[in-house]
Amino acid sequence: MHRFANPARFLRLAAAIQPWTAGATLILLGLGLYFGLVDSPADYQQGESVRIMYVHVPSAWLAMAAYSTMAAASGVGIIWKHPLADLVAKAASPVGAAFTFVCLVTGSLWGKPMWGTWWAWDARLTSMLILFFLYLGHMALLNAFDDPTRGAKAAGILALAGFVNIPIIKFSVDWWNTLHQPASVSRVGMPAIDPAMLLPLMLMGLAFTTFFVTILLMRVRSEILAVKVRAIRLTQIHSVPGSATGELVGESLR
Amino acid sequence: MTRKQRRLYFVLLGMLALGAATALVLTAINDTLVYFYTPADIQTKHVAPGRRFRLGGLVEKGSVIKKGETVEFKVTDLTASLPVTYTGVLPDLFREGQGVVAEGRLDPQGLFHASEVLAKHDEKYMPKEVADALKKSGHWQEGQVTK
Numbered sequence: 001m002h003r004f005a006n007p008a009r010f011l012r013l014a015a016a017i018q019p020w021t022a023g024a025t026l027i028l029l030g031l032g033l034y035f036g037l038v039d040s041p042a043d044y045q046q047g048e049s050v051r052i053m054y055v056h057v058p059s060a061w062l063a064m065a066a067y068s069t070m071a072a073a074s075g076v077g078i079i080w081k082h083p084l085a086d087l088v089a090k091a092a093s094p095v096g097a098a099f100t101f102v103c104l105v106t107g108s109l110w111g112k113p114m115w116g117t118w119w120a121w122d123a124r125l126t127s128m129l130i131l132f133f134l135y136l137g138h139m140a141l142l143n144a145f146d147d148p149t150r151g152a153k154a155a156g157i158l159a160l161a162g163f164v165n166i167p168i169i170k171f172s173v174d175w176w177n178t179l180h181q182p183a184s185v186s187r188v189g190m191p192a193i194d195p196a197m198l199l200p201l202m203l204m205g206l207a208f209t210t211f212f213v214t215i216l217l218m219r220v221r222s223e224i225l226a227v228k229v230r231a232i233r234l235t236q237i238h239s240v241p242g243s244a245t246g247e248l249v250g251e252s253l254r
Numbered sequence: 255m256t257r258k259q260r261r262l263y264f265v266l267l268g269m270l271a272l273g274a275a276t277a278l279v280l281t282a283i284n285d286t287l288v289y290f291y292t293p294a295d296i297q298t299k300h301v302a303p304g305r306r307f308r309l310g311g312l313v314e315k316g317s318v319i320k321k322g323e324t325v326e327f328k329v330t331d332l333t334a335s336l337p338v339t340y341t342g343v344l345p346d347l348f349r350e351g352q353g354v355v356a357e358g359r360l361d362p363q364g365l366f367h368a369s370e371v372l373a374k375h376d377e378k379y380m381p382k383e384v385a386d387a388l389k390k391s392g393h394w395q396e397g398q399v400t401k
Binding site: 042160168175182196 | 258261262265268269272273276280284287288289290292310344345346347355370371372373374375376377378379380381382383384385386
């Protein structure tokens with residue numbers, strides 16, 4: 001693990017992996033959208049609205065996967081103080097927040113015609129909204145301190161504490177009765193979903209996963225570069241006396 | 255013990271304590287976390303007339319009576335059932351055998367006056383042809399709303 005945690009090695013590795021995950025995203029997304037929007041049947045009850053599921057469900061999966069990534073990275077950052085882990089957590093949260101937002105919006109769009117309401121305060125919907133707020137809180141805490149390491153620590157503690165919400169989201173539909181339907185794919189026995197609809201759902205799920213990996217690698221790379229730029233700026237301020245005042249003003253203004 | 259180990263145990267212990275606390279709180283407020291009560295819950299819990307709550311279950315077969323704007327039907331969880339009256343627009347998915355969640359109050363006679371009716375969708379996704387074939391072959395099972 002520590003072998004790959006070296007930033008220079010990580011940069012090389014990420015640069016090598018990224019084109020492949022990006023390519024896979026394009027192919028899987030193309031296939032998923034084709035099967036989801038064109039070559040899959042309408043549902044016996046929901047009609048064409050069922051196609052919202054092909055975006056809604058993968059966003060929900062990835063919203064939780066991104067949070068788990070963020071929490072795991074925060075744990076590594078807090079316990080082993082590895083700077084790369086903090087950068088992974090920082091890179092993951094806006095992406096996860098975006099997935100959560102897409103999940104909430106598409107769910108709402110589906111809920112109006114199917115349930116008859118845009119929103120219901122049931123356990124599944126509420127816990128998903130809490131997840132969105134946890135992401136927002138994480139991003140806010142990261143930027144609430146002048147010292148980035150202190151921000152990373154505070155945000156990391158939030159990410160770890162908020163992790164209790166993940167099993168609650170997953171099992172909310174089993175523990176309590178909700179307006180939201182129970183799990184269709186991951187349940188005891190066969191998935192309660194027709195193979196013709198499961199195929200685009202799985203393709204979209206894979207596409208969202210490779211998309212997340214691509215964006216995460218991209219963001220971690222740029223975070224590493226940002227740290228380097230910051231370090232170079234700081235050495236410049238200290239080494240060149242003439243430019244120090246101007247640079248310092250610029251630095252404090254930001 | 256090194257500082258790293260101490261931090262590791264601290265984080266693990268903290269997560270464990272937080273998880274346990276959350277589990278206890280959720281168990282304690284279990285009753286308020288459910289989105290609706292089933293007719294069987296109402297029988298055992300004796301909700302006072304006039305108190306607002308949500309009632310969930312399946313629309314009983316053959317119980318739907320439309321009188322102009324007003325609809326009367328029974329909500330069942332296959333053990334108990336409760337008569338409901340509602341005036342207003344029903345969701346598209348509303349029909350006999352469908353899961354519904356109605357919000358409203360009981361009157362002293364035990365009739366539930368709903369002010370809002372939502373359709374509850376089950377976890378089954380299939381094309382119309384498959385559903386028709388299942389119904390024809392007699393393998394069709396209505397979704398159970400009770401958890």
